[in-house]
Amino acid sequence: MRNLILVAFVEPVTDGLVFPRTAWPLHITLVRFDVGTDVLAERVAVLAAPHAEAALGATLAVGEDAGFGRNGSVPVSLIRPQQDLQALHEQLVRAADSLGGTILTPAHTMSGYRPHVSHHGEKRLNPGDAVVLDRVALVDMAPDGDRTVRRILRLWSRPETGVS
Numbered sequence: 001m002r003n004l005i006l007v008a009f010v011e012p013v014t015d016g017l018v019f020p021r022t023a024w025p026l027h028i029t030l031v032r033f034d035v036g037t038d039v040l041a042e043r044v045a046v047l048a049a050p051h052a053e054a055a056l057g058a059t060l061a062v063g064e065d066a067g068f069g070r071n072g073s074v075p076v077s078l079i080r081p082q083q084d085l086q087a088l089h090e091q092l093v094r095a096a097d098s099l100g101g102t103i104l105t106p107a108h109t110m111s112g113y114r115p116h117v118s119h120h121g122e123k124r125l126n127p128g129d130a131v132v133l134d135r136v137a138l139v140d141m142a143p144d145g146d147r148t149v150r151r152i153l154r155l156w157s158r159p160e161t162g163v164s
Contacts, residue, residue, distance in 0.1 A: 001102075002039065003141035004153075005032040006048060006092050008085075010117060010131050015155040021141075021148055026123055028060075028079060028115050030136070031092045033101035044099065045138055045154040051091040052136035052156040058084035060115075062129040068116065077125040079115035085133065089113050134158040 007027040019025065035044070063078040079085065093109050103109055117125050125131065135157045143151035 001034040002037050002041075003032075003034050003104075004041070004044060004101075005139045005141055006030040006052075007137055007139060008088075008133050009135040009137060010125065011123075013135060013137065013152060013155065015152055017152045018143065018149050021150055024118075024120065024150070026117050026120065026125065028085070028117055030089050031096055031109065032104045032141075033096040034104065035096070035099050035101045039099050039101075041138060041140065041153045044095070047095040047098065048092055048136075048138060048154075049156065051088055051095070055084050055088040055133055055136065056156065056158045058082060058088075058133040060085060060131045060133055062117075062125045062127055062131060064127050066116065068118070075119040075124075076116040077119065077127070077129075079117065079131075082115075085115055086113065088133075088136075089115070132158075 010026045061080040063080040068074045068076050137152045138154040140151045
């Protein structure tokens with residue numbers, strides 16, 4: 001199986017960026033899924049592209065802090081409900097399903113989706129911050145079988161971000 005994730009980065013990244021699994025740039029998870037090894041990342045990118053491109057530019061508002069994970073031990077900043085972000089999530093879930101993908105957290109999809117940005121030490125968003133959805137990416141969770149790093153396979157971004 002191939003483990004992929006579609007995310008909206010809230011800090012600058014570049015196409016092809018490889019980073020340690022412990023040092024993710026701040027992001028909102030859109031959908032995480034497994035697909036068969038015969039499903040090429042390019043096929044996933046083709047299905048995701050129109051939805052990612054259509055959502056670029058949406059303004060998101062950061063809500064209150066919360067605790068996710070076991071016993072609420074993972075500090076996060078919730079993203080207030082926003083129609084464009086919810087639609088993007090749902091479209092990407094359907095795209096993953098159409099590829100025979102297995103959603104790893106089905107209870108947290110569709111009506112159960114709670115967009116958030118996990119805190120990473122001092123890196124975090126604060127209640128009341130505004131964030132523009134200007135970087136959506138397809139990320140390989142184990143490029144070349146290496147589970148210690150992540151690789152951005154495809155990045156969709158707004159031209160004014162300076163990243164494409």
